[in-house]
Amino acid sequence: MTEKKSLLQWELSIADHLPGNSIDCVIFGYKNQELQLLLLHWKHHDTWSLPGGFIGINEDMDEAANRILLERTGLDSVFLNQFYTFGGTKRSKMNEAAYTKRMEFLTKSKIYSSKTMEWLTKRFITTGYFALVDHEKTTPKPDFLSDKCDWIALHSLPELLMDHGEIIQKALEHLRVRLNYLPIGFSLLPKKFTMQDLQKLYEAILQRPLERSNFQRKMLKLDILTRHEKQMTGAANKAPFLYSFNKERYELLLRKGIGFSF
Amino acid sequence: MTEKKSLLQWELSIADHLPGNSIDCVIFGYKNQELQLLLLHWKHHDTWSLPGGFIGINEDMDEAANRILLERTGLDSVFLNQFYTFGGTKRSKMNEAAYTKRMEFLTKSKIYSSKTMEWLTKRFITTGYFALVDHEKTTPKPDFLSDKCDWIALHSLPELLMDHGEIIQKALEHLRVRLNYLPIGFSLLPKKFTMQDLQKLYEAILQRPLERSNFQRKMLKLDILTRHEKQMTGAANKAPFLYSFNKERYELLLRKGIGFSF
DNA sequence: ATCTATTGTGTCATATTTATACAATAAACT
DNA sequence: AGTTTATTGTATAAATATGACACAATAGAT
Structure with a gap:
């Protein structure tokens, strides 16, 4: 079965990445006179999250962010900036409800091996990047863990994984401040x-x-x-x-x- | 011997910290009408570096930054902000000369156990924090790896470890930009x-x-x-x-x- | 008493920002 | 075809901010 095989492959590939660091991309688009975010919907359980990923052992962090953006949107060399690193101890449990729901599901369903589970659920420090893109140029594609990759209006955000809500807020702050000294608005049109x-x-x-x-x-x-x-x-x-x-x-x-x- | 004993203790304590992440503090002071940085001079070989440290397994990154600042300066609750995370693959080898000098010395002198050496020399992602302090209120104290902790004028910076020179430049950029929209200058007086x-x-x-x-x-x-x-x-x-x-x-x-x- | 360097304040010419006005115009309506 | 409507491009007056400079006040040296 293809699904099972690629799951195995994916689980193996984890070992080629730095074990305690991740990257999350806050990808802004603009549609219907509203800011929109590109979000992923998790397979097998109803949670949304930011497009993210891990950092290859021999990959610069900026490269990883670019790769993740490219994989989700098909876009290369667009406006992409690092904005903040989230290193709280409790970040994986920030959204209590979504967290327990997710854990229950994962342990019950045994989708991942115990080793993978351990890898996925330990403490991560994540670095946020924000991107500004013309949504019409994107071809959103879910990643291995998700079944949907959609533009969601900022004003109707669903419940989000972990601290992804906070990450988005911080990205917005940065966007607003930078709008005052950089001509970045244009990237969205x-x-x-x-x-x-x-x-x-x-x-x-x-x-x-x-x-x-x-x-x-x-x-x-x-x-x-x-x-x-x-x-x-x-x-x-x-x-x-x-x-x-x-x-x-x-x-x-x-x-x-x-x-x-x- | 106290030195040897505390070295052993320090080497043991490493295991209580996240293995791939560090924090570096760019601590600005102001003296003789010049910006000054608090720098550490390494024991046993002539290299200067930013005050830094590791993140405890159960410690928030912000806490770690505060702790590091407190340990070096004696100061608590002063202006301290995260500004950027440095995640390049080659950052430990950026300053080639200082790097080889340091490596030669360390391997030859066998100060640290091979396990510690491995831990210290692997790839690290470091997050930069910048602090603004009244230098008169500080009591600079070297850390375990250093023999000096001194204020150095920005205009006479010595050769620095790894990419610490770049980290300082980035911190300066942030300082200058923020000066335009935050009343932060006062913290230095x-x-x-x-x-x-x-x-x-x-x-x-x-x-x-x-x-x-x-x-x-x-x-x-x-x-x-x-x-x-x-x-x-x-x-x-x-x-x-x-x-x-x-x-x-x-x-x-x-x-x-x-x-x-x- | 006079001189010197620095300070607090004022002023004038220029930008910049805010609020508002108004003619131009593409299409709908009569 | 003429009138109406909503939006656009541009203009302008008043308020505010900025840059350059002038000048009296003054603590201490001479």
């Missing part, structure tokens, strides 16, 4: 977008309304946007311009910072 | 200080001159400073006021941010 799209995105991240005309002025002054043809929306009003962002200027600002705040 | 002291500190951190009267205006507007009596400096000029900073207002700004930049 498709190639061409209207000024309204961009503003709505900023509002979704910052969770507060921004003044339209001032927002437009500020963005244009960054000198990062290229204006294109108008977009006929079909609505009964003036058609907005489409914009794309200038890659070189963007790279420059990424390094130098934009030094403004909302 | 004694209780009472003049406006010039504060300005010189900011200049030391940012590595550029700031305009005196504008700096004063900006700081006073934060509404974080309490003005005290004048300080008779003995110099042939107008005596400056002493200031201290308001703890509550400071806590508020720490959480809210101050949203300005130089």
